[in-house]
Amino acid sequence: MKLNKNADTKILIVGLGLLGGSYAKALKKKGYTVWAIEKKQESVDFALAHGIADRASTAVEPQWIREANLTVFALYPHVFLKWVEENAALFPAGALLTDVTGVKSAVVSRIQALLPQGVEYVAAHPMAGREVGGVENSDDAIFHGANFIVVPTEANTHGGVETCKELGRELGFGHISVLTPQKHDEMIAFLSQLTHCIAVSLMCAGDDRGLVDYTGDSFRDLTRIARIQEDMWSELFLLNKEALLCQIEKFRQSFDALVDAIAREDTETMKEMMRLSTARRALFDRKGDTK
Amino acid sequence: MKLNKNADTKILIVGLGLLGGSYAKALKKKGYTVWAIEKKQESVDFALAHGIADRASTAVEPQWIREANLTVFALYPHVFLKWVEENAALFPAGALLTDVTGVKSAVVSRIQALLPQGVEYVAAHPMAGREVGGVENSDDAIFHGANFIVVPTEANTHGGVETCKELGRELGFGHISVLTPQKHDEMIAFLSQLTHCIAVSLMCAGDDRGLVDYTGDSFRDLTRIARIQEDMWSELFLLNKEALLCQIEKFRQSFDALVDAIAREDTETMKEMMRLSTARRALFDRKGDTK
Secondary structure (H helix, E strand, C coil), X not given: CCCCCCCCCEEEEECCCHHHHHHHHHHHHCCCEEEEECCCHHHXXXXXXXXXXXXXXXXXXXXXXXXXXXXXXXXXHHHHHHHHHHHHHHCCCCCEEEECCCCCCCCHHHHHHHCCCCCEECEEEEECCCCCCCHHHCCHHHHCCCEEEEECCCCCCHHHHHHHHHHHHHHCCCEEEECCHHHHHHHHHHHHHHHHHHHHHHHHHCCCCCHHXXXXXXXXXXXXXXXXXXXXXXXHHHHXXXXXXXXXXXXXXXXXXXXXXXXXXXXXXXXXXXXXXXXXXXXXXXCCCCC | CCCCCCXXXXXXXXXXXXXXXHHXXXXXXXXXXXXXXXXXXXXXXXXXXXXXXXXXXXXXXXXHHHHCCEEEXXXXXXXXXXXXXXXXXXXXXXXXXXXXXXXXXXXXXXXXHHCCCCCEEEEEEEECCCCCCCHHHCCHHHHCCCEEEEECCCCCCHHHXXXXXXXXXXXXXXXXXXXXXXXXXXXXHHHHHHHHHHHHHHHHHCCCHHHHHCCCHHHHHHHHHHCCCHHHHHHHHHHCHHHHHHHHHHHHHHHHHHHHHHHCCCHHHHHHHHHHHHHHHHCCCCCCCCC
């Protein structure tokens, strides 16, 4: 299917947290009809009071599921799996599903196996977030210029993948790419999970309350993501455990090499690593990134 | 001495790089007379052309040194030491000196020992910077709301320390504190040097050029400081080697504990560390810090 950009296209969002709410806001602005299913009554009330969704309900509304042109799951992985287990039969043939889940190998094929014949699920991962959760903190500006990764399997159709990419563009993402679940999980282990492990470890390593009076921006930057939702992140870490441990090992080797150079006062190795890091980091620059 | 806030107060800056230039800009705005000694002709030309200093010279001007009410050194540590070795005799009794050097134990007592009787040097460390160097990138806005640390020794007078704190306030710093050289170096090893080690190691660990298309803000944040001036930072690391290795060890223990919990699928330990990091990081929050 193609996303027809008008109010006749109904997008159902399951899970109105930070990401679900931000999707809803972005899609409403584009003129789509947005429905939401969310188990917390206060999130439903908030979404309706603030016009974030056209309709919202704590109940699993069979009619919305049948009528939706696209359903987006924005749930914790285990909740997503359980929801689909219980409700897969409600989707009609031709339905298209996607998600925002942060790990893929452990989720995608299991979800696909649960769905009825003719129901297509194309996995996706919006690389955007905030340190605060909940629909009340949702903000579609977090997508602007950010990366959106579509993660198809062999079970997916060209049309399904294209619609998913179009969704990324409609949401305002700056760059859309396509990765296999395995490659996605490697990437995410390095770029996101390892960095969260480092930030948490840094905060846990120093317990001096005075630090805040002496800190510069470096430490603030490295620990911004140390404010972390422990239920979600411990689940994501374990669902991607092998890939994460592998990336941790790569980081450890690199860190050990630098520490060893410091201990041996091997200035040339230190400088070589700094030159490499400077050159590589320059590729990541974007406007406003250098301060 | 007190800083008289008018053009009769002459502040001499030795070294017109990013920090020296930013000091000059901030102090000129406050109405002080700013002179600068800088060995690079193009930096002198730039400073004069842009009104960053009232006078600037590549020569060590004995008269400026004699007349300055305050001299600020913004040089690499070894250059600072060499400069003072060669020119200490030019300072008259009653002169007040300060600096911006990022390590203290290895520098402060050596500088103090080189100075003539009656010449006071109060060490300071402005916790602000940019990933780009040079007077052409100087910007006094980097000081706004940042931390300024005065690092006196027993050789310093109450008056000298107070003037140095006043300088921090005049530059626009948000918080002024006082630490011993040893405590400063521990702090800086943890907050600044360790974080730079981590950022460099992270960039060196992954060589996939495609990363930039998949990254989220976490990785960008953790590696902003991976653009690093290798000459300055390798010097700073080695001058603070013992303290740095000690903080590295603390980080490693914390990181190992988290990695071990992941490997053992010990969710409770993972969550406990995440809750601790979240609570501690909350203390660092400032307006605009949570995104």
